[in-house]
Amino acid sequence: MSFGELAIKSSYDSDDDDILNDFYIPVLNNSVEYCRLAGFFFSSALAVAARGVQGLLKNDGKMKLVAGVVFKKEDINAIKEGLEKPEEVIKRAAINDIDSIQDEFVRNHVMALGWLIAKQKLEIRIAIVKDKNGIPMDMQTIS
Template sequence: MGLNDLDMKHKYDSDVDNIINDFYIPVLSESCKYYRLSGFFSSSVLAVVARGMENFIKNDGKMYLICSALLPEKDIKVIEENVKNNSNVLENYLIKSLDDIEKGFVEDHVSALAWMLEKGNLKIKIAIVSDKGAGMFHQKVGILEDIEKNSISFSGSNNETASGLLYNIEDFKVFRNWEKGEKDYFEDDHDAFCKYWNDLGKQTKVLDLPDAVAQEQEATPTKVDIRLVKRNNSKAVRHGNVVYMKWLTFKNFGASGSQIINAKVIIKNLKYKLWKVYNKKLNYKFAKNNIKFKLNLKSNGVFKLKLKVYRPIK
């Protein structure tokens, strides 16, 4: 069989369709290449489509993923370990043969991510919006190809996460390269992926995974001296020889409309703690001693601290 033998709909809607069993698992099972643009990615998706991924990998499948820098902490950790060529990733992993893939992916999707990276079944690039605004990479396109070069593309509202497949109400359209009336739409999706994979976007910078991790590590101070000071009868924060204003602005990328809320710096006798701070290029970590952020968090959105509004006081 191949992709052209599957009975596919032109549109899938999770409100009425079981998009995992009706689409993802069948098409992955027949494919050997998977190209994906996704605003959000989580290894949890590997558990949800484990049966399809087992067949995909048995087909010597290769997945090429471009996503934003907003990755779950556990996924970031295994990605960093892979970039460092940590050979211990596979030593104690529960997948001992290709027939163990489905079980292994369901039981430990984070290790499954590490396993795919180590085996070469997955390559990841990070996309960063390079304009002066607070935008983020939010493309959602997928392309699958079988051994006979039959290909499909799908584009719509769905991200490559478990929640996107299981719980959200999502829809997407499917285009087949062997159907005359759909080929042009397929080519548009294919060209979109190639543009970003080759870093040809005008407002987006796409980094190879080792370069993305290296940039983060280079920007990570080994020791940061942050303390409370007074300037103009007002509290401020000193970082090294630079004094910053006390109000920090967070950007909520998880909520519609990207609400902005304020966070006040409060000094407490806390244990040494890491906080992720993001600039417009990539994140880097500040070790902040005795500083706590008191946040008015709305919904379960993901928050990024915009460094450019954390301005020095002259």
């Protein structure tokens, strides 16, 4: 199915729409690349959108994320391990079938994060906001 065949609205309102099921999952199921800019990222988002991520991976797709510096320690560890020891992470995750990915991501989203990094299916870049003098700003300063 192409994007033109999807029932995509021009805008979504979380008060009125089920954005996950009406937008993200159908679009990810029909995508080969997902680029996102986020102030923060937690691996639990993978569990929530597992069905859409599964579709993206079935299409041999990749995700690219630019996020702020706010990460949970367990997510940082999973990212580091996925980068430094990809073979171990892939073996331990034991995800052999794309059809089982959704369940695995829901069951252990931290492991899923490391697996995506190890399989080079997720690229993460960190964005640091700086003031006019080049000094990094924290969330309170930005607000």
